[in-house]
Amino acid sequence: MERVAEFLWIIPALPLLAAAAIALMRRRHRRPAATLAIGSLVLAFVASCVAFAATLRPAAGEGLVRLHHDFAWFEVGGAAFRAGWLLDPLSAGMLVMVTFVGSLIFVFSVGYMAHDANFTRFFGFLSLFAAAMLGLLVANNLLVLFMCWELVGLASYLLIGFWFSKPEAATAAKKAFIATRIGDLGFLIGIVWLHHATGSLLFYDDGAGCLEQGAIARLVAATTVGGMAVSTAISLLLFCGAIGKSGQLPLHVWLPDAMEGPTPVSALIHAATMVAAGVFLVARVYPLMAASPAGTDVGAGAHAAHTTALAVVTWVGALTAVFGALVAVAQDDIKRILAYSTISQLGYMMMGLGTGGPAVGMLHLVVHAFFKALLFLGAGSVIHGCGGEQDIRRMGGLRRAMPVTFATYAVGMMALSGFPLVFSGFWSKDAILHAAMVWEPSRIPFVLGLCGAALTAFYMTRQMWFVFFAPRVGTPHGEPHESPGTMTVPLVVLAAATVLLAVPATPAWPWFHAYLAGHLDELHAGWNAGAGVVAAMAWSILAVAVGVAVSWRLYSRTPAGTDAIEIALPRVFRALRARLYVDEFYAATFHRLARWASLASDWADRFFWGTIVDSTAWIARGVAWVGRVFDNDAVDAGFDAGCEGTRGAGKWASRIQNGQTQRYLRLLAAGIVAIVAVLAWSGTR
């Protein structure tokens, strides 16, 4: 079993090979492409289960299963740069979740994309997406994780822009890539800093890894600008990447637009891949984030550390949770509501990581993946059944036309809202709220979390009302119909999983929680010794009840086609519908600034630098001109005058030689007289 880690690469390699093979296939090979993609992911699921089983055995010694296998990737500066694969409860749990949910989404896509001309290409991109995400999970090296992280970004770019002929889709794809890349700049700086400071990017390397005691102790001891510990600075830089990828404030703007992609892609992005990556990253580097000079309790999930980095994570998460829930209240697009609910839920996960540690945040991530995939696929089924309609106000009464979709969607809705006891979402959210309640630095995140919970129940009830209960509104798309089996079966499976997952997530038997935290020996202990568990639960139930009751009361009495809040609070509603003007704010500030800077650079190039260079040329020309003038008027003029004089003299002299003998004789005589005179004159002296 120790060698499991050595073969861990097989899990991402399976879908990657499928993606490569599909890339070489022709457009008409639809069935082989889908078969290959689904087959490879199902195999990856089986392999993940094997890996998962390996982590269940209690490990010798520490009580924490952590297997890794490393190899030299290349040599730089005479030293080997090593990469590797890592298997621990964190990655094993995620592997099973991603491959399981992913497989169901793949199956669902067969039905959903059946009429698309680029069906084959679609499965290629899906496989690439899954491969990149799985690679990210098994990486034992932050650079390898970053590479897969970027490939996840590429795959999402390709899939969001899958219908590239639609300008909105192409724009959304670009927006997703660039918004996440803004976060990635911080991430990259964090990576190189961590590498420099610890000398390794391997997470775990038998004591020499960058997340192990030795390295962490050094990072905590060193300080940087403003007296901040290096560990805090690096943590915050790495968190920038998570903010971008996991749609946290203020980089969340790409996530709602990402629904321009086909609905299975939205399900994949919002549930199993992409946004999960950011949360996973924070959980992965948790030992770094939790490092404080007071001594670190690495790997312990039960009692979270209080550090600056984790406080930032908590606050960003709490604000995002409320923000997403607020905006979702006023959206009409069925997918857009779910998109904002994802933003909000990701905020909860961050809050859970910050206040309760990796187990709390990851529990919600895993559970959320199931019911969010369920909701998105359910929404896809609704859209499919309504002939492409996405506006919830123009649906209504679908519970009779689409019974399976309705029943499963209701399960997802109740899990998301946190209906008590039988739904997994309740327990995972309760764990977060409980952690926030006992969080020492502040109670505000807990209050924000409760508000978010009430709002979540509110907008999900509103959505259920409009889609399934409201009186039927006639649409131009004909009668709605239930979707085919390839689409409903995944819905049923996901709904069942959503309910069943509640069992290992309860505080009475917190098996999953303990597993993620790596405390298998505490298998049957009650969690957190019970302090405040009941109180947190009561608050949470109260919030949900208020949200559902208010929403149901408001909407069941509103006339069809209108919105209760729109009538009551039109200005608030407008602001929420416009997503609190965040996009507009960015367009007015950053976009304009970037545009201005690029025009300025271009202008500087054409005129400023160009002028300097050209003026140098002009100066040279000027010097040349002065030289020419000097040459012409001084040197040449003198030369010319000399020439002219010589020529004149010559002319004059030539006139003498005119061929007349008498003149020659006369001159000869004059010459002789002159010579004689001179000689006589000199002789007399």
Add this chain to the structure above:
Amino acid sequence: MNGFPAITLLTATPIVGALVLAFGGDRGERRARATALGFALLALIEALVIAWGFDGKTTAIQFPERHAWIPTLGVEYRVGIDALGILPLLLSALLVPFAIAVGTTPPERPHAYHALVLLLQAGLFGAFTALNFFHWFVFWELSLVPAYFLVKLWGGSERRAAATRFFVQTFAGSVAMLLAMQAVFVATGTFDLPRLAELGRSGALARALETRLHWPGVAPASLATLVFAGVLLGLAVKVPLMPFHTWLPDAYSSAPTGVTMLLTGALSKMGVYGFLRILVPLFPAQIRASLGLLLGLVVLTIVASALAACAQKDLKRMLAYSSVNHLGLCLLGIFAAMQPVAAGPTWALERATALDGVLLQMFNHGIVAAALFGFVAAIERRSGGLVGTHDFGGLRTVAPVFAGLMGISVFASLGLPGLNGFIGEFLVFKGSFALAGAATSVATLGLLFTAMFLLTMLQRVFAGPLDERWKTFPDLTRAELAAFVPVVGLMFALGIVPGLLLRLVDPGIVEFVKRLGP
């Protein structure tokens, strides 16, 4: 000392090809192209054989040849390859056949065109192997002359102005460098680069310049700085470093696209190579003295060129600025490595990391930029010369393979992991951040803007509704595929196994770093 003259043979191959073409007369485009391609492929095979025989583990100069040439002037014919030269040499050998195959052969005087292309390659080979300054300079200039005529005779509408600007600016730089190196010769009596490197390292060069040169009106102490500035100017124009880059967008956009592939892919590397071969070994103290200014200029180059690229409406000008941006990263790595540090393995490692990154970045940028311009040439052939970013739209619908391969090249250019551009950039950033943190952090903005303009370009050209004019835009032909597929394959191979290149250069770079001083 003199074994089999492998390098002379390599340099002679394109010269022979150029002579064959020049004296063979005009026998049509096909014939000229085939002949040129034949010689270029022959040179490629020779270069691959040399690379095969190149031992990455030793740090000695390999394949050496040394003959007296003009003994009174200290001029020797001295060639050889070490870690600095092997990758640019391979790159030149690779890009010329690629450019001949992908670039459009002009219908007028095709034999002369290809003869000049081969002559250019000879200049590149010579410059990347020469170990004597005089000899190096001859080839450096030799590559400039064919480039000038290629732009001037076969370029676009602005060719005359562009060619003149290109020639005058680079030539002015060359003259400054030549004068500076003559001063070095007067002071030291040698043009031998390894010997001069030793003098530069020990500081004897600066002392010799101070004591032996007597320039009226110049304080002896500032003589070394003046000479350094002359060499720097020559190299900075070539790379280019802002603000000496203004010739470049015009030249790149006016040159025939096949020639632009070589200008950006190979010729620009001569500048970076010159920094490593001449400036860094000869003038380490002078670089350190002006490091703040140089790093500032590099960051300006990286960020401003990426921003300027965002504002371009013409594919060729956009890619030209993108080239400036990528080469800026090379200079960032070089200057960061010159940052004074305490002795110790940590800092030596960071320096080696940055310089390994520089060499990788040179090679990878060469391939990717040439491929991108190659795709532009293919677009030009189909569009009748149109290359505006707004002239197209939705081309992916009609030319999916074209869009796919060009898309891969674009992502390689913006540093997507798994493709060749990434590891080089990462190593440069990794080494530079440790050595020059602030400058490197600002420089990362270049990565963001690069993504912005490249993705905007992809969107405008390939996505959106199909423009009516291009309904019959043909996808890549078999011949084009035969040229592009191996190069795109190389992007994947080098991205996944960067060790293929690193093992050739890393030991040499470690040795190079040892000699950098504090």
